Amino acid sequence: MKKIAVLGYGVVGSGVVELFYKNKEKIEKNTGTELDVKYILDLREFPGDPYADKVVHDINVILSDPEVCYVAECMGGVNPAFQFVSSCLEAGKSVSTSNKQLVAEKGDILLQLAKKNDCNFFFEASVGGAIPCIRPLHTCLAGNDISAVAGILNGTTNFILEKMFCDKMAFDDALKLAQELGYAERDPSADVDGADACRKVCILASLVFGKHVYPDSVYTKGIRDITLEDVQMAQAMDSAVKLIGCVKRLEDGRILPTVMPMVVPNESLISHVDGVFNAVMVWGDGFDKTMFYGRGAGKLPTASAVLGDIIDCVKAEHTVTSHEWILADNTDFIADMDAFCAPRFYRISARLDDAAAKAADELGLKITTACSTQGNDDSAAFGCIVSACDNKTADAFTKALEDSGISVLAQIPVLAD
Ligand code: HSE
DSSP: OOOEEEEEOHHHHHHHHHHHHHHHHHHHHHHHHHHEEEEESSSSSSOTTTTGGGGEEEEEEEEEEHHEEEEEEEEOOTTTHHHHHHHHHHTEEEEEEHHHHHHHHHHHHHHHHHTTTTTEEEEEGGGTTTTOOHHHTTTTTTSEEEHHHHHEHHHHHHHHHHHHHOOOOOOOHHHHHHHHHTOOOTTTTTHSHHHHHHHHHHHHHHHHSBBBBOOGGGOEEEEEESOOOHHHHHHTTTTTEEEEEEEEEESSSOEEEEEEEEEEETTTTGGGGTTTTTEEEEETTTTEEEEEEEEEESHHHHHHHHHHHHHHHHHHHHOOOOOOOBOOOOOHHHHHHHEEEEEEEEESOOOHHHHHHHHHHHTTTEEEEEEEEEOSSSEEEEEEEEEEEHHHHHHHHHHHHHHOOOOOOEEEEEEEO
């Protein structure tokens, strides 16, 4: 019999233990190995919990027990998770983690440690919760040249935007509801300001493009500036506003990783991903594009991915190297926002006039959509979408509109499929 240790008995850790015992027989049949959870590491005691007798407080108990071959790290944060995971890998114990901050900041080091010690460091649960997206990227889709990945990587912000979109809630009210329902953190800034999605972009970018992408290399903008009026104008243009995490390879070979609110036309499947669900769209030369969809957070959905990794650890005889990446000198590898190019959505104070159309023409922009709406109180709102351009051109168009007496109330990039 081989033993599992679970680090952290919070929402995800307790989900891993619960799901393991619920499906133990099936998991053992799948792996062909008898398995049990021997230890649960946590600072707290859990009197009355059915697995309270497994709780230990000292990582050395786990490190020094040769029966423990597999470790599920569900603590979150970089410290002490990094020290604990490093020590487990050094002891030859494979680790499965749900901790995106750990992978985004230390993934390269931990993958090298796993390789050195002929064990595995797996992190399917760190992006998209239950959605299988990490493993397909380096197994099922491995025969392709992948050029871009984009998606909805944060359930909390997607819930807030949907409430604004469907129920016409203001941002603050939607955030309050997300907190009441337990989706958002008590301090929701990691969700709302994009840091959580940024970490997930780092992991996807590192995996797909083979060099470690650190969080400070990702242009990150959250959804705090998005207003109900923006969402309603996008809706009038058959689109939705979504927080999109994206990384794409540019023509010069560099990559551009970003997190920002984008207007997503309804023709894109991504625009229909609502509530706390996540979706990851991948573009590649052989398969064109494919989308992974499912629950991106929560106790059992995340536990499902952690357990899937444990099962793969049991089956793997050696280190699986197809998902490793190397340390990068990011200076040449990652482009900055000067290289960003996308169609733009403008919410404006008045109907586009001849002067605005002439300015667009002079800047080489095509006005692809122009829209006006009438509110119940007879107030009118105006918007337009212009063809793909860089930030400089988008700013020049803003200036031209302002010069002709039209105020730009919002400018949001559009996700082109
Ligand atoms: N706070 C995250 C979200 C949890 O809302 O998606 C999963 O990473």
